Amino acid sequence: MKNQNNARPVGASCFQNNSVTAFCVAAAIAMLAALPAAAQLARKPSYYQQQNQPQPEGPAAQLVPRPAVPSSLPALRSQADFDQLARVYDAGTPMQLAHVLFVIDRQAKPPRMYYIDTPRYQLHVRFLRDTRLAPSTVKREIDRNYLVPDRRFLFGTLSWQQNIGSFTYEFWEGDKLTAPLLRQAEQQVRASFFGPVKFKTNSTLHERVAKETGIDFVSQEALIREQPFLPMNLGTATGRVRIVDDDAGINALLPDDIAVLRQVPIGLPPVAAVLTERPSTALSHVNLLAKGWGIPNAYVRDAAAVLKEHAGQWVALKVASSGYQVRRLTPEEVAALPPRAVRTAAAGAVPGSSRAIKPDLRENRLLPLASLRARNSAQCGVKAANLGAMQAAHIPGTSVPDGFCIPFAHYDRFMRANGLADRIARMQQQPGFASDPKVRQKALAQLRDEIVQWPVDAATAAGWRAAWQSQLGGGGVFVRSSSNSEDLPGFSGAGLYTTVPNVKTGDALEVAVEKVWASVFNPEAWEARTAAGFGAESVLMGVFVQTAIDSANAGVMITRDPFDAGHPHITYISAKRGIGIRVVEGRRVAEQVMYSSWSKAIQVLSRSAEDTALQLDKDGGVKEVPVEAGRNVLTDDLVVRLASVGAAVKRTFNGVDQDIEWATVGDRIVLLQARPYVERRR
Template structure:
């Protein structure tokens, strides 16, 4: 028989759930009861006993201690709490078919369930189905529920398979239920993009049918019965009321909900018109241009407005789209890489304050809750861009010492200076502990071949003449056409015979009947702080296209794509040291799905998760069709957490409620991303660095094989990297402004290594009110992404009340970026 148990300790966890400590025993199980009202006591959770101190919780918000009681029961002789003829232990072990606190008879999962023990079960039952009678459910993921005999001692709770049944009546007929009065029916909606202050990602909202408002007693009974059979909840479910019944709730019932543990949300608040989504928070200046023709090419100082997403984008000053983007679209990756503002704004030209600024210079700022657009002066624009550009020419590393095409298995990570990071990263992943076939096999063509081809045809000389032309420098349309002419010349130019022979030999080594994918791999893409996404062109050599040199030259020509040239020019990259390598592997056709994954969660910034965007077949994530909605998933590092993954958004190209990728591929991706992240963090020398991630592209092939086809550093981690060697003064930490400063204050400054290489033996200089005070030369080494404080030894007299100008500078002969070398504050 049941025995009452003493509660030793009461506390509340970070999710707001109760934690009750008891002294437990093995061979026992424990039931937590809550006194919800004077007439309503119900079991809220059940736990199997362990020997010693044990903590029991429940799915909803904590009540005060006096509301709880705990009973102890024998596992060998279990009770039947709900009186349905099946004992508690049997039902506990048989969820979701059964539930120990639910009088409902078991039903087949194709019809529904009597409990939802985990998120996986919710996903099995859930659907996206737009219905005319409840517009607030449109495009939402939800599970229907029904409760019979709600207000009797034997309530029966059903979670309906909403893929099988569109309306409640069909479900009742399907299970042959006798309905004498449907006491409660409605839906439970999943809100994947909501992150609670507690850190819980994703919330649930239950509503009565049609969004009706009911009195507190009916709502409370429904809420508590649902929650008792949803043990996976983390105090993350609320009650939704439709707009048509909001006044009824506010006028008649709202006061009764105050002080309860039921959070009420109103449709007018939840579904206020979404007219703004910030994708990358930043600010910028530029010429405001409406890009009505996707074939037009903007300049690097343009702030562009698009009504459809372009397939590629050069460097621009800022981005506005009137269509919703994806976080991993090329457009947003460019915004992140270049740290320019990017947002979706609904119908922006309907706003005269925006429309009237077209064709002029503007200031544009994207923030989390709002954006700012105002007129700007040409002098503001010029000053802004001069500060952004590197102060010195950038010389990309180009090693021409490797003069042969090599199999990927003979290329290592350090060979990126000869083959490009894309090629060397794929080759390097073939050495990781990944299943055979996960990483494509193939060949790398080194920079040497590109350089020899350019010299053989005197293209370097042609490029020099082109760049020196004043029309090329000052007329964007002339520059676009002249680069197009150069690309045409490269595609039609001859290759030396030895090069043709080497390429043919490589091509012959692929299996007969294989189409070969020839992918760009330059020395200025897929690098820390510079992804190069969308700049260069890859080509497939199909079986009927003759010599593979055709595709190789097409890729070489893309070195001179307008957007690539503009990018290098803005960053002062030496065009003559830029080089094109190639990664060649078997082409994949008719894949089941493709996607992009990040070995962290850079979008919602959750911990211990991987971020995935996946779409069906060959529908691209990076350049999505305007009507294509990809599947968005947070993959837990721990496969036992929350069923292993959290679906944030379903693809609109599969059946409602379906996932694009089967569970087996999600489990594989978890393992692959873990290995890839750990290995590359070692190779890049950033082990344990906060924010480091690896961006991968993956496919599930027609042969059911999960392929990783690319890996590169996640761009935002390196967004503030302006040069390989870069020290900056980031703060003057002492003294702080105060009315009590004395006549012997010491100045301390923070110096950060914002580059990619170790830097030591640098000099610091202190000036106060424009007068030189002291310089320090220190032998200390600061590693990339690290910082250190340095104190000057000359005391300063700040005892007289007033303002003091304090300036600290850092210098080093190898420092390649000057704009952060000096910091001035007013003390």
């Protein structure tokens, strides 16, 4: 990337002497058809995804006339043959994908291969229709060629995978491929193609069939690992590039910074955009925060080195499905930027999010899980109320660990007794508090330290211990936040507040509640709320004390495709062995899959390679234990069950897409949290 004012995608060759070549015009047209999901999945969009995609028409389609080519070829005997029939997605970008559709007519004697003029026909069915190869192209007949073993046709795609330097052939992820069908495809492709080629699997079914036949394959997961760029949240931003090497740099970030992160942190203050040097899951706290703030967010290989020349400079950033662009602002553009306060307000404002739930401070009782419903969000927060609603829904095959809510009134009484409002006012009046994040962090840390030292009313603490003993049997518990400023439709608050795991004594319970209360003043929580328009005085913390479970696996799922909102039939699931704390922290990549309730396909984005997991410690807290490396966390059966449970949870909350924390204990799926899935773009 050169230091110039022309926007330039990384890896592009289209900008030569500040001019745009004819090839690049054609490439730009091709890029219009790109889909975010295709970029994430390192594959050509499927037949079904493409059938409604608009195609270039009119003068734009005629900018680069194509030479006359045959409608198909029985073999590709050279690179030139491949090139003349290929369609190219995202040309000149890290996501470039040149591919040729093919059809194998199994009814012909001998079976016949057709490599299709892909720019002309776009879809297999169009080729069949226009060449009159098939007597019927009605949907029911075409579907048979994806779903049944005795089909007439095999519909596939042969692609050049630039990130691994190899040709691959593949089938739609929902194709019910069998071993005999794959053997036939392997024989036909190898006999008719000029170079080495590997089978590419697009589902767990395809992987099993490939292993059964002994055919060498490359997995979707392996290709994703080699991608130099992964868009997590699309959008544009203007800001100053800040390369961050450690936690101190994280804490110093400002709302108008474009953060280039060497590591994926657990928390992050509001910023203008995020580029990470290490890939993470779609449900890491950083990615959820970025989606909630509506800011561009992407993984870029060697991001710090690539963007080093822009460090400290004002730039315009665009993250698209096919790549990203960085343009240095001119001095005139920098001078014309609005004041920081205006930029910060525009970046952080989330419609409706500044309306924290109005607390009902009349309720002083400790409310058991069984009594909680949506109406109790005014006393206990949305997190606790949603847990009660999920338990009441009686979703088959699931449970919610028992617990009780310490309502907002306890927090309010405690803070009033210790003069919190005056302390906050004095803190905010400190020199530099409003302008210097380091000053804020120091002041907030001092306040948190004070809060956990303030004594709790003896009768109140005794009530907590009594409920813990009588309702939960005095066993280990997780002490969790449930404030009036999280899990809201426009503000998730993911990762902002503290959870204290596996508390096992009455004294430790009292301290844990105070730690959760004090986490209202975590720096990332303060910054995120300020950006979203929450006043400090409007935030109250409820606490949910919940039975600790020692799960075999745990994770998070979203009831839609987080990469493409147009795929509501998708469930995205991330998982790790043991307790699920690490799934959302973002420092280690979890196992990730996507399940389609429509195609019934399970697509693997990543497998967990960890050799340790977190489990409950008998003395309290959690411990790291060794586990068998290389074993899959998610079985196909568990994925399908989780997707069904996710759909039921979504119905419980009136059809609103949900971000759900889950775990497994034996054969049972345990539900630990459900919040609205928040996504914005700007």
